Amino acid sequence: MGKATGFMEYSREKSKERNPLERLSDWKEYSAPLSDEALSRQGARCMDCATPFCHMGTEINGVTTGCPIHNLIPEWNDLVYRGRWKEALERLLKTNNFPEFTGRVCPAPCEGSCTVAISDPAVAIKSIERTIIDKGFENGWIEPRIPVKRTGKKIAIVGSGPAGLAAADQLNQAGHNVTVYERADRAGGLLTYGIPNMKLEKEIVERRINLLTQEGIDFITNTEIGKDITAEELKSQYDSVILCTGAQKQRDLVIEGREAKGIHFAMDYLTTSTKSLLDSNFKDGKFIDTKGKDVIVIGGGDTGADCVATALRQNANSVVQFGKHPQLPTERAADNMWPAYPQVFTLEYAYEEAEAKHGEDPRQYSIQTKKMVADENGNLKELHTIQMEKLKDENGKFYFKEIPGSEKVWPAQFVFIAIGFEGTEMPLLSQFGVNSTNQKIDAKYGEYRTNVEGVFAAGDARRGQSLIVWAINEGREVAREVDRYLMGASVLP
Structure with missing residues (x-):
């Protein structure tokens, strides 16, 4: 090759x-x-x-x-x-x-x-x-692929993120009638509201949604299952239902002072920013504005980096990102050999921007927040932290130990919590009566069937927080299993 x-x-x-x-x-x-x-x-x-x-x-x-x-x-x-x-x-x-x-x-x-x-x-x-x-x-090579023959089978997909879209695309091409339900006002799930424009411009998402619509898929937005339509209604109207709602329950930080004003979940910050940008180019004021403020992002992953990039564009006074773990090495460690994913230090887009604007990488490593402090009006004013040391016990298990004398107070009027997701939201699961473990829908990988007849699950709602490629993988695979369930055999890969 x-x-x-x-x-x-x-x-x-x-x-x-x-x-x-x-x-x-x-x-x-x-x-x-x-x-x-x-x-x-x-x-x-x-x-x-x-x-x-x-x-x-x-x-x-x-x-x-x-x-x-x-x-x-x-x-x-x-x-x-x-x-x-x-x-x-x-x-x-x-x-x-x-x-x-x-x-x-x-x-x-x-x-x-x-x-x-x-x-x-x-x-x-x-x-x-x-x-x-x-x-x-x-070059016009991508054209609508209209199925020649329809099976007459109707499938509802709850959630329009990458798993839901992949399942919809596959099932539509197999000739089934597919309807995708999305509770937000725009389809796309995390592609639309979870990933900022700097990484994925929304015209790219809209172009694909429009293409899928031309190919015969129906998108129903502003519709929440259990509120606008019940699970029972959905099951009675469709031959099969696929739950692709993602892992949207954000992990919280249980800590002294958490109730102070100015502390938000990262995804709430990113979602309101993107929605206001798309709706009015920020003229509606319906977003969390960090202009002139000191911002701290807690959590060292990609979502945290997106918060850093967003705050920089809003002209925050300062932006710092806290990470629990030590800085990664510049080259693969001995226990991180190829072909495993390289756990090495990189300078992502947000950190390049922070260095260019403020002269330094915004990341702070091996740090633990001890408490958050509000002023007399309940507004956040500062964070108290301590440095941590990552050690290994006699059994080879890692643990963290506080370093005495490393306490520090950080000014902050906004904190964004970006420490991951616990799983899917439980009210929806109760509506359908599907079993779950640790807030993930019980459905075996490769089969995707829940305990409820005709109801399947795929993507982060089933596997937990993961990558977009796993969501597409599961969307494609659940489509094959639903096709087999409805038709007795499947023509899908």
């Missing part, structure tokens, strides 16, 4: 990024594609490695390794190297319903397990993937 000696002749080239200070003045995507020539060179770096670990899609030590949707990466790398873009698109769409999403916001576990990455920087798989699908739309 690619050029036989390409990985020795060419270096990895990073996607172009707009100047950090310039992009802070707007909400447009921060990255841009490489040239066709550069991408051809990147495709040439793909080795004929016999066993392409990049698309194995598994977990090592609980972390995703390789592509869960088993993209045929070496095949379309080779086609891009040879300039055969339309054929590359055909290969890409065999496994991935929405490359325009994964090519922008997936953390690319495929690159972590790329064979080139054993000793050199990985093939730029994510950049190539994004450009293939973008060229597909630009």
Whole structure:
């Protein structure tokens, strides 16, 4: 695949990024594609490695390794190297319903397990993937695929995130009549309101929703199950129901002073910001405005980074992000060998922007918040923290120990809690009567059936907080199982 000696002749080239200070003045995507020539060179770096670990899609030590949707990466790398873009698109769409999403916001576990990455920087798989699908739309190669024959079967999908959309796309192509219910005012789930525009502009999401609509899928927004329509009504009107509601219950921080004004969940902050931007370009004032304020983000993941980037664009006075763990090493540790996902230090877009604006990386490591303090009016004014040391006991188990004398007080008028999600919201599960464990719907991976006849579950609602590629994987697979349930056999992959 690619050029036989390409990985020795060419270096990895990073996607172009707009100047950090310039992009802070707007909400447009921060990255841009490489040239066709550069991408051809990147495709040439793909080795004929016999066993392409990049698309194995598994977990090592609980972390995703390789592509869960088993993209045929070496095949379309080779086609891009040879300039055969339309054929590359055909290969890409065999496994991935929405490359325009994964090519922008997936953390690319495929690159972590790329064979080139054993000793050199990985093939730029994510950049190539994004450009293939973008060229597909630009050149008119992506057209509505109207099913020739309908089965007469009706399926309701609750939730329009990546799992729900993937299931809807597959089932519609199998000839079923699909209706997607979404409680927000726009379809797309976390793609629309959970990921800020800087990473995924909403025109990209709307373009796909419009295409799915043209292909025959019905989207019903502003509709909450249990409030606007009951689960029983849904089950009586449809031959099958799929729950793809995501893991939307955010994990809270139980701590002294939590009740102070100015403390919000990260997703509430991101959602209101995006909605106000889309509705009125912030003219309606219906968002959490951090302008001129001191902001602290608690949680070291991607959601926390998105909060940092959002606060920077709102011209916050200062932005700091707290992380529980020590700073990652610059190279793989001995216990993090290829092909496991590389747990190494990186400077993501938000941190580049913070350095450009404030002169330093906003991340603080190995830190624990002890309490939050409000002023006489109940408004948050400061956080009290202590540094932690990560140690290993005699059984090899890690634990954290406070470092005496490392206490510190941080000024803050806003805190955003970004420490993950506990699971799906329980009222919906009660409506359907489906069983759950630890707020995740009980439905075996690969089968997706709940304890309720005709009701299936997939995505984060079933597996817990995870990656967009796992959501697409489960959306595709649950579609196959529902097709088999309704028809006795399935034509879906």
